[in-house]
Amino acid sequence: MRRMPANKDSANNYFDFLSNQSIFANISTSDLDKFFGSMQVVQYQKDETVILNAEEYANLYFAYEGLFKLTQFDQRGDELVLRIIDQNDVISPMHFLPHYNIAAKFVRDTTLICFSKNKVNDLIAKNHQFSMNVIQLLAKSTQEFMQFSEMLQLKTTREKVGWYLLRTKINNNLEFAHPKRLIAAYLGMTPESFSRALTDLKNDGIFINNKEIQLESDDKLCQYCDKTTGVDCDLFQTQQCAHH
Amino acid sequence: MRRMPANKDSANNYFDFLSNQSIFANISTSDLDKFFGSMQVVQYQKDETVILNAEEYANLYFAYEGLFKLTQFDQRGDELVLRIIDQNDVISPMHFLPHYNIAAKFVRDTTLICFSKNKVNDLIAKNHQFSMNVIQLLAKSTQEFMQFSEMLQLKTTREKVGWYLLRTKINNNLEFAHPKRLIAAYLGMTPESFSRALTDLKNDGIFINNKEIQLESDDKLCQYCDKTTGVDCDLFQTQQCAHH
DNA sequence: CTAATTAATTGATTTGTATCAATTAATGAT
């Protein structure tokens, strides 16, 4: 880990970046500027591991650049990837309960912007809109983990992969942004099973060339959709959408 | 579902009950009394099912009495029990995102106390302590689902059951408070597997007589402990505790 | 550009748990 002193140019970039975060939506520029002044920039290197306990990491973090995974692991060494975090994601270990240990494993060199728990709590106290935004963030987080549990428990291997491909399509324009082994771990399966599932999906008209996803027709992944996923799709509830 | 008109006596009971909820901690009696005035009591019967979408169920609910499960299910009919909710638990579908459908299936006749989203948001706006308490609740909820995912994905069947027994021991004094099939579903396994796991645990000095849990010695379940679970144990971090 | 390293794929085998089927135990209603 490395603390970065911010020069004026980079500070401007960071301010722009932060202003677009939904947690800061509808807050006056003056309040924001004051708050942003307390920003810290930290960098982590590829392959670093950090245990994000609430005591030492009592901050609110924004992923400005890079890639890491939030993982839980057991004594056997098996690991659960709870979240893949890359650009624009937020993580708030300051809200973790005491004794809860979870690891951040950095997959690529990563730059985080962070705010201390005290500063965040000050803003919550002072600015009602911000506290609503924090509530919104945590509510979304709760729901994401409910859906994550659902994915782990209810979906078949093939459905998991189909669901992941669909989300990739909706967000990232048909190519894998992360190593396949990372995706496999996030979906709760081995790289072997992931690879075999990709092969299986050829029967559905879904073809994979290295990182590229090719679809026989645009709706080939729709069978793996659900309403909460679909809401971000361009075609949601239009004529062509299964949920219309 | 049935709306209950509250008489004066029962209202007093409800007020007492609510006052002890952690979400209302450290809030002035006057603010609370005013808020409690907007309370609604609703009752659900055994075997009822309700889809708790954020549109129709935009409330904050307290389980005053009864038992139900929060479940997600798929087109095959497989179900995931995300939470078992009984006395004293809180659930806030008002914080669910649009299009997120999750079901409450009532296992026993249940009495809920509820507050409308508007009233809750009013209190959030007016009372900073309450908004902090809501944040605390949602943070805890996020963490519980992370741990739930961990349980589903990383623990073996036997570890899941051992972990559940341990939590029962810490909370409820060595007896099952819920039907075994419900517990099995919550742990992501069939009743058959649950039953077999209980049999296996005899080798660990853990014996089950119908609803009763008997331990060869008091520490027989400690091997299934982790810090976040152990924090509620009487012996946490004492000499006898594995985490000391 | 090439060698070295890591990632991904493919095949063979094992394994844990679901499923199916039948029995026994517990609970609830008359």
Added chain:
DNA sequence: ATCATTAATTGATACAAATCAATTAATTAG
């Protein structure tokens, strides 16, 4: 108390995905 119903257990079998092992493809470093 007895019968009917539901819950729990036990055994046999099937199956999906993990593991183990080997190969091929893709990156990364020199």
